[in-house]
Amino acid sequence: MTTISTxxxxxxxxxxxxxxxxxxxxxxxxxxxxxxxxxxxxxxGYLPEDVMKRVxxxxxxxxxxALGVATFYAQFRLRPHAxxxxxxxxxxxxxxxxxxxxxxxxxxxxxxxxxxxxxxxxYTIEEVHCVGACGMAPVVMINDRAHGKLTPEKAVEVVxxxxxxxxxxxxxxPEAADEAGTE
Amino acid sequence: xxxxxTIIKPTPQNPWLTIPEVDIRICLGTGGVAAGSxxxxxxxxxxxxxxxxxxxxxxxxxxxxxQCASVTGTGCQGLCAMxxxxxxxxxxxxxxxxxxxxxxTPAMVPEIIEKHILxxxxxxxxxxxxxxxxxEYNPFYDxxxxxxxxxxxxxxxxxxxxxxxxxGYQALYKVLTEMxxxxxxxxxxxxxxxxxxGAGFPTGQKxxxxxxxxxxxxxxxxxxxxxxxxxxxxxxxxxxxxxxxAVFEGMAIGAYAIGASVGYMYVRAEYxxxxxxxxxxxxxxxxRGLIGDNIMGSDFSFHIRLKEGAGAFVCGEETALMQSIxxxxxxPRLRPPFPAESGLWTRPTNINNVETLAxxxxxxxxxxxxxxxxxxxxxxxxxxxxxAGKVNRTGLAEVPMGMTLREVIFGIGGGVKxxxxxxxxxxxxxxxxxxxxxxxxxxxxxxTINQTGAIVGSGGMIVIDEDNCIVDTARYFLSFTQQxxxxxxxxxxxxxxxxxxxxxxxxxxxxxxxxxxxLEEMAQQVKVGSLCALxxxxxxxxxxxxxxxxxxxxxxxxxxxxxxxxxTALVTYSIDPDNCTGCRACVRVCPTGxxxxxxxxxxxxxxxLCIKCGACYEKCRFDAVRxx
Numbered sequence: 001m002t003t004i005s006t007x008x009x010x011x012x013x014x015x016x017x018x019x020x021x022x023x024x025x026x027x028x029x030x031x032x033x034x035x036x037x038x039x040x041x042x043x044x045g046y047l048p049e050d051v052m053k054r055v056x057x058x059x060x061x062x063x064x065x066a067l068g069v070a071t072f073y074a075q076f077r078l079r080p081h082a083x084x085x086x087x088x089x090x091x092x093x094x095x096x097x098x099x100x101x102x103x104x105x106x107x108x109x110x111x112x113x114x115x116x117x118x119x120x121x122x123y124t125i126e127e128v129h130c131v132g133a134c135g136m137a138p139v140v141m142i143n144d145r146a147h148g149k150l151t152p153e154k155a156v157e158v159v160x161x162x163x164x165x166x167x168x169x170x171x172x173x174p175e176a177a178d179e180a181g182t183e
Numbered sequence: 184x185x186x187x188x189t190i191i192k193p194t195p196q197n198p199w200l201t202i203p204e205v206d207i208r209i210c211l212g213t214g215g216v217a218a219g220s221x222x223x224x225x226x227x228x229x230x231x232x233x234x235x236x237x238x239x240x241x242x243x244x245x246x247x248x249x250q251c252a253s254v255t256g257t258g259c260q261g262l263c264a265m266x267x268x269x270x271x272x273x274x275x276x277x278x279x280x281x282x283x284x285x286x287x288t289p290a291m292v293p294e295i296i297e298k299h300i301l302x303x304x305x306x307x308x309x310x311x312x313x314x315x316x317x318x319e320y321n322p323f324y325d326x327x328x329x330x331x332x333x334x335x336x337x338x339x340x341x342x343x344x345x346x347x348x349x350x351g352y353q354a355l356y357k358v359l360t361e362m363x364x365x366x367x368x369x370x371x372x373x374x375x376x377x378x379x380x381g382a383g384f385p386t387g388q389k390x391x392x393x394x395x396x397x398x399x400x401x402x403x404x405x406x407x408x409x410x411x412x413x414x415x416x417x418x419x420x421x422x423x424x425x426x427x428x429a430v431f432e433g434m435a436i437g438a439y440a441i442g443a444s445v446g447y448m449y450v451r452a453e454y455x456x457x458x459x460x461x462x463x464x465x466x467x468x469x470x471r472g473l474i475g476d477n478i479m480g481s482d483f484s485f486h487i488r489l490k491e492g493a494g495a496f497v498c499g500e501e502t503a504l505m506q507s508i509x510x511x512x513x514x515p516r517l518r519p520p521f522p523a524e525s526g527l528w529t530r531p532t533n534i535n536n537v538e539t540l541a542x543x544x545x546x547x548x549x550x551x552x553x554x555x556x557x558x559x560x561x562x563x564x565x566x567x568x569x570x571a572g573k574v575n576r577t578g579l580a581e582v583p584m585g586m587t588l589r590e591v592i593f594g595i596g597g598g599v600k601x602x603x604x605x606x607x608x609x610x611x612x613x614x615x616x617x618x619x620x621x622x623x624x625x626x627x628x629x630x631t632i633n634q635t636g637a638i639v640g641s642g643g644m645i646v647i648d649e650d651n652c653i654v655d656t657a658r659y660f661l662s663f664t665q666q667x668x669x670x671x672x673x674x675x676x677x678x679x680x681x682x683x684x685x686x687x688x689x690x691x692x693x694x695x696x697x698x699x700x701x702l703e704e705m706a707q708q709v710k711v712g713s714l715c716a717l718x719x720x721x722x723x724x725x726x727x728x729x730x731x732x733x734x735x736x737x738x739x740x741x742x743x744x745x746x747x748x749x750x751t752a753l754v755t756y757s758i759d760p761d762n763c764t765g766c767r768a769c770v771r772v773c774p775t776g777x778x779x780x781x782x783x784x785x786x787x788x789x790x791x792l793c794i795k796c797g798a799c800y801e802k803c804r805f806d807a808v809r810x811x
Contacts, residue, residue, distance in 0.1 A: 030528065033510035034493055059510065072512040074494030075452055091414035092609060092645045093571035095659050101796060108774070129496070129663060130414035132454055134571035134643070135263020135578045136217045144455045146217035
């Protein structure tokens with residue numbers, strides 16, 4: 001499956017081809033609605049209306065049901081999504097170790113509310129429940145890379161360094177977006 | 184069996200060509216990576232290549248005659264508090280030494296290579312484990328017994344030969360060659376293994392049910408529940424990241440026992456590293472004929488499909504999980520019928536948690552009695568606990584059931600961080616509760632912990648200290664369950680919302696004593712009225728908080744006081760001019776510019792600008808910022 005971090009969302013024809021392949025791959029398969037939505041989101045970065053319609057058609061379901069499923073799960077996004085995701089973990093260990101202050105500082109640093117995109121569509125910040133690195137709480141994940149044992153100051157520093165790397169390389173994919181490779 | 188087929192014993196395809204003199208194993212679990220272990224691994228490879236004396240090799244590919252070293256990334260090594268962890272084995276002149284370094288940075292690597300690897304003298308100040316010599320971290324390791332995590336943190340989870348060399352897939356071989364499905368079920372029943380996902384249902388019995396139900400078309404399903412949603416538990420994540428093959432093997436053994444031909448692994452999308460290693464592992468296992476058609480040449484076929492969870496806590500509930508695999512909204516349904524009778528696509532289905540499945544091969548290899556000889560009363564064997572929060576040695580610890588909470592938190596975990604006072608341990612996440620100091624001598628077993636109002640759950644233990652507010656903690660869990668309620672049944676959908684409203688009201692200092700009674704009544708209604716375990720257990724954090732910490736609730740509603748200083752509406756900060764030295768440290772950290780004052784003169788805090796974040800309170804070294 002393609003990954004968000006390596007897909008060039010501007011190559012429209014390439015995206016269309018990948019989407020066709022995805023629809024073909026799941027043709028006739030039972031229970032394909034969720035993986036189809038996941039695949040489509042990986043290709044387009046979010047689920048635009050026409051994509052939703054075609055996914056529903058591909059899965060042999062009415063659009064209302066596809067929308068019902070897409071809005072049920074936290075993973076799916078119906079609006080465009082910034083290129084890089086900063087997830088502030090609010091699992092229990094992170095909560096008792098001061099995740100709220102970290103969120104506050106990051107929101108302030110990026111100048112957006114949680115769930116919003118920066119105007120340049122480079123960054124978004126999300127508050128999530130547990131990324132599974134509780135031993136390192138409090139944790140912030142930048143794309144697929146976790147950063148642990150943070151203080152509000154350190155969290156801002158990590159994000160600042162990441163932003164500098166992104167903006168320094170222009171359109172490049174910084175180091176933290178590597179490796180794990182799935183979204 | 185009764186077939187003429189020859190069943191082929193699994194063996195590693197590429198055995199090591201060289202046993203390296205220097206064997207370096209670096210924790211690449213999510214925790215290790217978060218602490219920077221990838222950079223450390225890179226530094227070891229680069230720095231070793233720079234020395235002329237040592238060749239860096241991949242032991243399965245390279246032969247080496249001189250001094251050679253291998254660098255391996257492993258899964259979680261357990262002691263997350265000291266990540267990145269680096270284990271170094273030296274094999275020289277017929278002797279073998281083993282040490283573990285903690286909190287390694289790339290900058291430390293050249294010195295470790297020069298003094299220890301080349302010079303033979305370990306750098307003691309950085310050691311977490313030092314062979315047979317005692318260190319302050321020994322208590323973390325000594326009480327543990329790793330059955331479930333037997334290979335996690337030791338072998339390379341991305342190399343199937345590592346698992347095979349460690350005896351992997353031999354339990355499946357034993358099952359296929361020596362045991363009937365009924366014997367497998369009997370073995371698991373006698374072991375006393377109970378579901379590690381939370382409910383603690385006997386695994387063998389579950390398999391027996393699923394084996395017993397007929398299926399119209401021969402299809403049964405075997406599902407691995409890797410939707411570890413409890414915030415604060417990460418053992419399934421670590422087991423999958425550290426040794427995915429153990430879980431595949433456990434699934435295949437279970438599938439053989441119940442007669443299933445298709446398996447699903449349902450794993451959270453929030454665990455990218457685990458997903459990646461499952462994909463690598465599944466591909467390798469299929470290529471070697473260990474998963475798929477005619478496993479090991481037998482007439483047993485079992486296919487595993489990976490499903491990524493899409494982010495819904497309720498999908499950890501088995502009927503919701505199956506709905507999700509079917510491509511529906513993950514909403515639980517009434518039971519019966521139980522999945523064993525009518526599960527995925529109405530076929531008999533068995534669902535087990537990751538940790539349960541990971542220990543199954545161990546039981547088959549070592550026997551039911553070996554497992555049952557460990558543990559306590561009705562809770563047999565070992566259990567993995569995730570220690571986190573305000574505890575010194577955070578990490579994963581696998582211990583025999585029946586150890587006391589005190590032994591786990593203070594013995595293994597090394598007590599509360601920064602010398603603070605212990606307040607509670609939160610067990611079982613959103614379905615569990617906070618237990619006070621007075622209950623710490625209870626043994627950890629399913630029945631005992633259930634009686635306290637908390638649950639063993641998936642094994643998360645979050646330590647809370649005097650700086651945490653118990654009302655806020657209860658509110659945190661209710662905000663979680665309220666968000667995660669699927670909305671199908673009103674007691675859960677509306678009840679959790681109303682409970683959250685009440686807790687928020689109390690945290691904001693607007694609560695009354697009557698609200699506490701109302702809260703308790705509401706909790707009771709949600710508990711008895713909800714359709715599934717999410718709603719049925721959502722009130723547990725409130726019940727336990729009111730039962731053991733009622734005084735703290737009463738302080739909030741009567742005295743309008745939050746002793747931990749967490750509920751900001753109930754806190755006021757001020758500066759004591761007698762203690763203030765005018766160092767300006769608080770001025771610099773104040774995010775709203777509420778503190779003013781000249782250097783070396785007492786500062787002033789403007790209450791109208793103060794957002795009560797507490798940054799000044801934490802920063803002041805002269806006890807001049809007061810919280811009341």
